Amino acid sequence: MTTMHEITLKVNGADYACEVEGRLTLADFLRHQINLTGTHLGCEHGVCGACTVLVNGKTARGCLMLAVQADEAEITTVEGLAVNGELNDLQQAFMEHHALQCGFCTPGMLMTLTELLEENPHPKEQDVREAISGNICRCTGYQGIVAAALAVAEQRDC
Amino acid sequence: MSSFGSSAKRVEDPVLLRGEGKFTDDIHLPGLLTAAMLRSPYAHARIKSIDTSTALELDGVHLILKNADLALEYTTTELPLMVPNPLITKPVTPHMLAKDYVRYVGEPIALIVAEDRYIAEDALERVIVDYEPLPVAGDFREAVKRNAATAHHEIEDNVCAEFVQAFGNVDEVFANAPHIYKNTFFQHRGAAHPLETRAMMATYDELSDHLTFYAASQSPHRVREIYAKLRGIDDNQVRVVVPDIGGGFGAKGQTYPEYFSVAAAARLLRRPVKYMEDRRENFTATHHERDQLWTAEIAFNDDGKLLGFRGTLLHDSGAYVPWGIITPYIAASTVPGPYLLPAYEMKVTCVLTNKVAVTPVRGAGRPQAAFTMERMMDTAALELGRDPASLRRQNYIPADQMPYKMGLIFRDGSPITYDSGDYPACHDKAIELSEYDSFKERQKAARSEGRFIGIGIASYVEGTGLGPFEGANIRVAPSGKVTIHYGASAQGQGHQTVFAQIASDQLGVDLADITVIGGDTQGCPYGIGTFASRAIVNAGNAVHQASEAVRQKIIKAASYMMEAAEEDMDLAEGSVFVKGVPKMSRTLGEVAEFVNGKPGFTLPGGIEPGLQELSYFTPKQAAYANGTHLAEVEVDVETGYAKVLRYWSGHDCGKMINPMTVEGQVLGGVAHGLGNALFEWMRYDENAQPVTVNYGEYLLPLASDMPHVQQVHQEIPTPQNPLGVKGAGEGGTIPAIAAIIGAIENALKPFGVRISEAPITPPRLLELIECARKN
Numbered sequence: 001m002t003t004m005h006e007i008t009l010k011v012n013g014a015d016y017a018c019e020v021e022g023r024l025t026l027a028d029f030l031r032h033q034i035n036l037t038g039t040h041l042g043c044e045h046g047v048c049g050a051c052t053v054l055v056n057g058k059t060a061r062g063c064l065m066l067a068v069q070a071d072e073a074e075i076t077t078v079e080g081l082a083v084n085g086e087l088n089d090l091q092q093a094f095m096e097h098h099a100l101q102c103g104f105c106t107p108g109m110l111m112t113l114t115e116l117l118e119e120n121p122h123p124k125e126q127d128v129r130e131a132i133s134g135n136i137c138r139c140t141g142y143q144g145i146v147a148a149a150l151a152v153a154e155q156r157d158c
Numbered sequence: 159m160s161s162f163g164s165s166a167k168r169v170e171d172p173v174l175l176r177g178e179g180k181f182t183d184d185i186h187l188p189g190l191l192t193a194a195m196l197r198s199p200y201a202h203a204r205i206k207s208i209d210t211s212t213a214l215e216l217d218g219v220h221l222i223l224k225n226a227d228l229a230l231e232y233t234t235t236e237l238p239l240m241v242p243n244p245l246i247t248k249p250v251t252p253h254m255l256a257k258d259y260v261r262y263v264g265e266p267i268a269l270i271v272a273e274d275r276y277i278a279e280d281a282l283e284r285v286i287v288d289y290e291p292l293p294v295a296g297d298f299r300e301a302v303k304r305n306a307a308t309a310h311h312e313i314e315d316n317v318c319a320e321f322v323q324a325f326g327n328v329d330e331v332f333a334n335a336p337h338i339y340k341n342t343f344f345q346h347r348g349a350a351h352p353l354e355t356r357a358m359m360a361t362y363d364e365l366s367d368h369l370t371f372y373a374a375s376q377s378p379h380r381v382r383e384i385y386a387k388l389r390g391i392d393d394n395q396v397r398v399v400v401p402d403i404g405g406g407f408g409a410k411g412q413t414y415p416e417y418f419s420v421a422a423a424a425r426l427l428r429r430p431v432k433y434m435e436d437r438r439e440n441f442t443a444t445h446h447e448r449d450q451l452w453t454a455e456i457a458f459n460d461d462g463k464l465l466g467f468r469g470t471l472l473h474d475s476g477a478y479v480p481w482g483i484i485t486p487y488i489a490a491s492t493v494p495g496p497y498l499l500p501a502y503e504m505k506v507t508c509v510l511t512n513k514v515a516v517t518p519v520r521g522a523g524r525p526q527a528a529f530t531m532e533r534m535m536d537t538a539a540l541e542l543g544r545d546p547a548s549l550r551r552q553n554y555i556p557a558d559q560m561p562y563k564m565g566l567i568f569r570d571g572s573p574i575t576y577d578s579g580d581y582p583a584c585h586d587k588a589i590e591l592s593e594y595d596s597f598k599e600r601q602k603a604a605r606s607e608g609r610f611i612g613i614g615i616a617s618y619v620e621g622t623g624l625g626p627f628e629g630a631n632i633r634v635a636p637s638g639k640v641t642i643h644y645g646a647s648a649q650g651q652g653h654q655t656v657f658a659q660i661a662s663d664q665l666g667v668d669l670a671d672i673t674v675i676g677g678d679t680q681g682c683p684y685g686i687g688t689f690a691s692r693a694i695v696n697a698g699n700a701v702h703q704a705s706e707a708v709r710q711k712i713i714k715a716a717s718y719m720m721e722a723a724e725e726d727m728d729l730a731e732g733s734v735f736v737k738g739v740p741k742m743s744r745t746l747g748e749v750a751e752f753v754n755g756k757p758g759f760t761l762p763g764g765i766e767p768g769l770q771e772l773s774y775f776t777p778k779q780a781a782y783a784n785g786t787h788l789a790e791v792e793v794d795v796e797t798g799y800a801k802v803l804r805y806w807s808g809h810d811c812g813k814m815i816n817p818m819t820v821e822g823q824v825l826g827g828v829a830h831g832l833g834n835a836l837f838e839w840m841r842y843d844e845n846a847q848p849v850t851v852n853y854g855e856y857l858l859p860l861a862s863d864m865p866h867v868q869q870v871h872q873e874i875p876t877p878q879n880p881l882g883v884k885g886a887g888e889g890g891t892i893p894a895i896a897a898i899i900g901a902i903e904n905a906l907k908p909f910g911v912r913i914s915e916a917p918i919t920p921p922r923l924l925e926l927i928e929c930a931r932k933n
Contacts, residue, residue, distance in 0.1 A: 021276070023276065024276075031183070031184075032186070032274075035186065036177070037177070037180075037181075037183070037184035038176070038177020038178065038179075039177070040181070040353070040354070040404070041183070042353040042354065042355075042404075042437070043437040043852070043853055044436055044437055045437065045852050045853070045854075047852065047853035047854060048353060048437075048853060050353055077177065078175075078176070078177035079176065079177045079178075081175075081176070081177075082175075082176045085176065087172060087175055087176070091172075091175040091176070094171070094175055095167055095168065095171040095172065095175065096167065098168070098818050098819070098821070098822050100171060100174060100175070100650075101405075101650030101651070101652070101822055101826060102352070102353070102354070102402075102403060102404045102405040102649055102650030103170070103171075103174030103175070103179050103402065103404070103650065104179075104181065104352075104353040104354045104404030104405060105353050105404075106174055106175060107177050110175070128861070129861040129862045129864075130861075130862055132860075132861045133860040133861050133862040134860075135861075136353065136853070136858050136860065137353070137861075138351055138352055138353050138405050138407065138826070138829075138830070138858065139353075139405055139650045139822075139826045140822060140825060140826055140829070141825035141826050141828055141829035141864055141867060142829070142860075142861040142864050143825055143864070143866060143867060144822065144825075145861070146861065
């Protein structure tokens with residue numbers, strides 16, 4: 001019989017107290033247990049980056065972390081970026097620069113770039129490319145994504 | 159202002175950016191169960207027995223299906239051949255679940271349905287299958303040989319189709335040509351690798367005996383048709399709905415075996431059942447494009463005029479041919495490309511192997527054809543002492559010869575006729591953009607610093623927008639809002655935006671007031687699908703036709719309502735009005751309400767009920783897009799890593815409805831080609847065991863590998879459809895492999911390295927450099 005664990009955590013500012021199986025991944029917890037399906041699963045082995053979320057402000061792979069490891073953590077998912085449904089500047093820039101096509105990798109890209117722009121407000125193109133080199137996009141060739149991130153960095157400067 | 163031709167921002171984006179998209183795995187239906195698939199660990203084996211008893215004892219396991227169970231549900235468990243061709247001598251297709259034999263690693267054997275995926279996978283490990291391993295047809299170059307192990311136990315040899323594509327007098331050309339060059343090319347393309355793996359969910363309503371099937375499919379109507387046919391039911395008893403799709407690139411265009419066991423489970427359990435492929439399964443069981451071996455001979459006269467081309471193509475078909483011989487057929491008919499070619503012959507042999515089936519991936523055999531032709535052009539340029547760009551330009555079909563009958567028969571049975579284009583002009587645009595003429599100086603400067611940079615060029619022609627048709631069903635509601643249902647589905651192309659742009663101009667309605675819905679068999683009665691760069695041509699023109707018809711209906715009704723002449727009417731800002739008399743105006747909502755009628759009252763003369771039109775567009779032949787790409791690379795001769803520094807595309811896809819999304823398509827296509835040129839390799843060992851089954855072993859291009867791509871467009875409208883549009887989905891990929899590898903060879907010219915294969919990975923490139931250094 002599988003052992004259940006009590007966890008409490010904050011996701012996008014809301015408090016959750018849940019019972020989870022020890023083997024449940026954080027991504028599956030977010031997607032199937034609390035129904036935040038914006039975090040996507042592309043490879044389930046930590047390479048594609050689609051499931052990237054912020055755990056206490058740092059990026060983490062939702063597929064490589066167990067839900068129990070997120071006990072007492074603060075998680076931000078893609079659903080936590082827009083405020084009252086209004087796209088934030090990075091999301092808006094993605095739209096302006098055609099940084100998404102199918103939109104499946106987009107949540108992970110947004111979370112990775114959220115962290116980058118926090119840590120390095122003035123990234124060079126190469127910094128952006130390196131930052132997202134752990135996120136695979138099969139549609140865009142990355143050009144729009146890079147342009148969006150650079151545009152946001154410039155805007156935030158003004 | 160016209161919406162057609164403007165880079166309107168995509169209406170798809172806000173939902174996806176907020177993480178509120180609805181991909182198949184995001185849909186939680188009440189009572190949902192989850193399935194896992196038991197797959198073959200052997201490339202070729204007989205199944206002696208399957209024992210599911212221990213697995214069924216596990217708490218939370220609801221059902222395990224095997225072939226025999228499906229035989230009760232369907233008239234046959236063997237899937238039909240989707241694109242038959244009399245040339246196919248072994249029309250082998252898979253069963254929904256393996257029947258007695260498995261013929262590739264990953265072939266589905268049993269479906270396990272459980273409370274959740276975790277339990278389903280626990281159960282998977284408890285199923286005991288007794289296999290008798292059989293000899294394996296592994297590498298296709300071995301499998302084609304006489305006495306090789308066969309991929310199916312009951313066949314004599316592995317050749318499943320042989321055919322010749324030819325025109326002109328090839329023998330005479332090669333008997334007399336002063337310059338003949340030969341080469342052999344091994345080409346590997348990996349698989350599609352959409353970020354979302356295959357996804358499906360079925361729910362059955364007992365009361366109405368109706369199945370709703372959600373599938374991440376590029377071709378929902380095909381799924382409906384085949385399901386209805388194999389169940390022996392009417393197609394109104396099944397609806398296929400395509401939620402958001404996380405990329406397709408060809409692979410999701412197939413009607414896969416898994417669809418049928420999942421649908422059967424939902425019917426038998428009377429509960430919704432979902433199956434999400436995991437990435438390892440995607441590597442082994444989602445179709446690839448994989449291996450081809452080409453031999454080629456090209457003939458020139460002393461002035462550099464192309465005289466003839468001949469060769470052979472050996473094609474790895476995999477264990478089954480569900481999509482017929484489309485990929486090698488397209489490959490063989492694409493080689494002549496944009497060139498004036500007097501004589502051509504390609505002998506094609508398709509061979510079965512114990513690997514998953516080969517079906518089209520973005521480009522569908524064309525990148526390999528372009529690679530073969532363009533590498534031969536580079537060889538000829540080198541040998542003849544000519545500049546590669548000028549040799550190509552000399553041999554292009556001139557614009558004044560359009561429409562140009564190329565000489566071959568296309569896969570739809572019609573003679574290949576390039577309908578439009580100006581290949582030399584498009585080439586010139588790309589050359590200018592890339593500052594090609596000053597490259598030699600840049601190269602010289604780099605070499606003096608010990609850096610090896612090179613430039614490569616490749617051109618192509620692509621038949622896009624093949625029929626038979628696509629439909630659009632447009633309706634204006636009394637709210638004044640417009641709904642468009644179309645037959646195909648979108649996987650990121652931006653159909654919602656682009657099709658709305660087409661209708662917006664006709665109906666004078668804002669993009670925000672137009673809803674575009676694809677991928678629902680209930681919304682548009684018939685459809686073919688989004689693949690082969692065909693959606694914009696077929697569905698786009700269907701939207702155009704249907705909106706034109708609705709526009710006429712609006713004008714006719716408004717003319718009656720306002721007692722004004724039809725020819726004086728115009729539409730804008732959601733209203734129909736009399737030109738020059740702004741007061742004489744009705745909103746489209748008012749007109750819609752009027753033509754919806756009042757109970758018991760006859761509609762006035764000539765006015766049809768409802769502002770609605772269903773229209774199908776049926777192209778007579780393909781619309782030919784073309785382009786010329788250039789790549790600049792730098793090779794690190796110590797590590798073998800080739801970095802693409804810059805990339806340029808000159809491209810003609812006819813009229814661009816939304817230049818931003820066209821550029822997005824080309825960009826994504828180039829990235830796919832870059833992966834094929836440098837990284838992507840689906841490897842198997844000699845027993846046909848897959849050895850690259852994760853993204854550590856199989857490399858996809860990353861942001862750090864991609865250069866900035868600059869594009870220039872030429873818009874020569876096709877006469878093949880009213881919008882003048884040609885497909886743009888695959889053009890980015892087709893020449894990219896050839897351009898990049900040409901650039902690598904050019905960079906390594908001081909070493910005399912010649913490259914006759916793709917992909918060219920760093921270790922292999924190092925080998926070639928070492929080898930050239932020794933010689």
